[in-house]
Amino acid sequence: MTPLRRVAASPQGDHAGGPAKPVPRRVLATALPVLPLLFLAVVLAAPVLRLLAEGLAPAQDAEPLRWLDVWQDEFLRWRVVWSFAQAAITCVLALLLGLPIAWVLARLDFPGRTLALRLLMLPFVVPTLVAALGVLALWGPRGLLGAPLAGAGIDLHDTPWLLLYGNLFFNLCVVVRAGVDALEQVSAARVAAARSLGATPWRAFWRVEWPAIAPWLASALCLVFLYCFAGFGLALVLGGQRYATAEVEIYTLVAHELELGRASVLAVWMLALTGTVALAYAAIERRLAAPGRVVPVLRQRPSGPVQWAALCGAMALLAVVCAAPLLAIVWQGGCALLVGQGAAVLAEPDTLAALWNTLRFSATALVCATGLGLLHALGVRALDAAAQARNAGPAPGALALLWRAAAFLPFVVSSVTVAFGLLLLYPQASASLVLLIAAYVLLAYPFVAKSLAAALDGLPASLAQAAATLGARPWRVFWRVTLPLVAPALRRGMAFAAATALGEFAVTLFLARPEWTTLSTLIYQHLGRPGQANLDAALVLSGLLMLLALGAFALIEGRPRDPHRHA
C-alpha cells in the first residue's frame, strides 16, 4: 500500500494563546515584484521624470520655454488638437461600427464565426509599419483602390482619411472583442425577464444589455483613445505634413531639429493628457465586476432578412476595415516580388542584417519579457494574498491594486516618450544595445504580465490549496498545477510580446545605431527614398515582416483551446 506521508517534526514552542507565527514564504512572495519594479523604475519612471524635469526647467543655455507656448504656437497647438481629434473621431467610429459587429458575433450562430473571432486578433499582431503600408497599398496614390480614385480626381494623400482608416484597422477589433466579451457576460435570465415583462428585443437591449455592456465598451474606448493619441508609426507614414500627430512632432523636433526643450514641453503635455485618460480607464476598470459564471444568451441561427443583412453587413465591414489592408499588402508585395523590382531586396546584405537584428532583438526581448511578466503577475497574486491575509477581508490592498495597474504603465506612456526620456537620461548609453533591448522588453512584457495576471485571477484558489494539502510544496504547486493551467494565457501573452518586439518601430528609430537597423526601420528607410524600386522593396519587406509576426504569434500561441475547463 502507500507509504505514510512524511510529516515534519513539530517546531519548538507552544503557541497556545499567543499570536501565530507569520508564514515566512509570504515575505518571499511579496519579494517577487522587486525585479520588475526596479526595471520599471530604471527604464520607465526615471526617464519620464527626466523628461518632466527637462520640460519644467530647460537647460540654462536653451531658449527659455513656457508651459503655454505649446498652446500659443499655432503649429504645435494644431498638432495637439489634431492628435486629440483623430483619437476622438476614431473612438466614435469604432463604437458605431464595432457595436453592431459585436452584437452579430455574440448573438448569431453562423459558419465561420469562430474563424471571424480568431481573425479579429490579426490587427493586434500586425506591426504598425506593415499596417501603414497596407493602408497605402490599398488607398495610396499607387494603391489598389487609391490609383483608380486618383484617376477620378480624388486624392486621399495628405487628407485625414488615411490616418483615420489606419486607426480603425487597429482599433475596430478592440471594440468588437470588448463588445463580444461583454455581451457574453449578459445573463440570459435577465434578458428573458425583460422580454417576459413586455420589452421588445430592441427595448430589452437598450434597458438590460446596454447598461451591462456600456462600462466594458467605455473601457475599450479609453484604450482606443490612448492607442491613437499616443500612436506614432501610423501618423508618421499616413499623416503627411498636415495630419501628423504630436508624437511625430516630438520625433521631428528631437531627431531633425534638435529642439529638445520644445520637444520636452510637448511631450509633457502629451503625457499629462494620456495620464488623464489612463486614470479614467483605471477608474472604469475598477468598477467593472469580475466576470462571473452566468448563463449567456444562446446564439441563434440568423433568421429573417434583418438578421441576414446584419450578418452580411458586419462581415463586409470587417473585411473592408480589418482584412483589406493585409490582403493589399499580400497582393502588392506579391506583385512587387514576382513582376516588380522587389525580389532583389531579399538578397541585399542590408536586408539580411535587418532580419538578423529583428530576430535576435526580439528573441532576447521575449525571453526577458517572459521572466519579468511572470514575476509581475505572480507578484500581483502574492500581494493580493498578503493584503487579504493582513486585512483579514476580501478587499485587495492598495499596493496590490497599484502593482496591477503598473503593468499598464508601458501602454500609457508612448514609445516616443519612453525613447526620448531614455535618450535624455542615459545620453552616454544612447547607442547601447542593452538600452535598446530594455526598451523592447518594456513594451513587450506588459502583454505577458496582464495575460498571466488575468489567468491567475480566474484560477480557483481551491486548486492550489488542494495541491498543498496533498503534500505539494509551493514551487511544486506552481510547477504541477498553476503553470499548466495558466500555460495558454502565458503562451498568448508571449505571442503578443513577440509580435510587439518583431514590429517595434518608434524606439528603434530613436535609439538604434545604423548597424542595428531592423526590418521596421529598413522599411521606413525605403519608404523615405524616391522611386518605384524603393516602394516595391518596402512592400516586399512589409510582407516578410507580416509573415514573421504572424508566424511567431501562431507558433508561440499554439493550438487554441478552451482554457477554462475546470472540474
Added chain:
Amino acid sequence: MLELRDISKQWDHRPLLAGVNLRAAAGETMALLGASGSGKSTLLKIAAGLEAPERGSVWFDGQDITALPPERRGFALMFQDFALFPHLCVQDNVAFGLVEQGVRKAAAREQAREMLARFGLADHAMARVWTLSGGEQQRVALARALITRPRALLLDEPFSALDTALRGQLRDEFRDRITDAGICALLVTHDEAEARAMAQRAWALEGGRLVPRW
C-alpha cells in the same frame, strides 16, 4: 488526535472565530454546523494550514503544528467544488499526492488505478475530470484524499454541489470509507441531516464560538 486550541480570527474587521477549542479523536467524525459566513470553512482552512489564526494553535497527537505549512501536516482537505485538476486525467488526479510523497510516477499510477477500482471508477482512469458526473467527481476527490493515507480528513461541504438523491447515497459510502480508514474527520456542513448521518458528534459555530449539538 486533532486539537484546535483557542483559535481566533477576524474577517473584514469583524471577529469570525473567538477562542474556538475543538478535539477530534482518531476514528471519529466530527461535524461543524453553522450558517453561511459563520466561519466553518475558515476553521477548516486553519486546521489544514491554509490560513493562519490570529491567536491560538493547532495540535496533532500532542505536537504543535501551527507553523507547519499545509503540505507537511499530512491532512487531506476535500473542497466544495471538488478542486480536481482539470489538466490531469482522473488517474493522475488520484496519483497526485503520491507523487508529492516521492512515489515514482508509474507506481503512483498503479496504486491510483487500484484505488479507482475500489471506488468503482476503474473505467474512468484515463478520462478527463470534467467528463465525469458530479457523483463521480466527488468519488475521485475522496479517492485522491484517501490514497495518501492522511492523518486527518477535512471535508468542506463535500456534498453541497450534488442533488439530494446522490447526496444520500454518497454520504453513506463516505461514512463507511472514512470509518475503514480509521482516521479523524472534520465535516463542515450546514445540513443537520447530513451531519447526523455521518458524524458521531456535532458542534455549531454561533457568534464565533462552538456550541455543542450532540
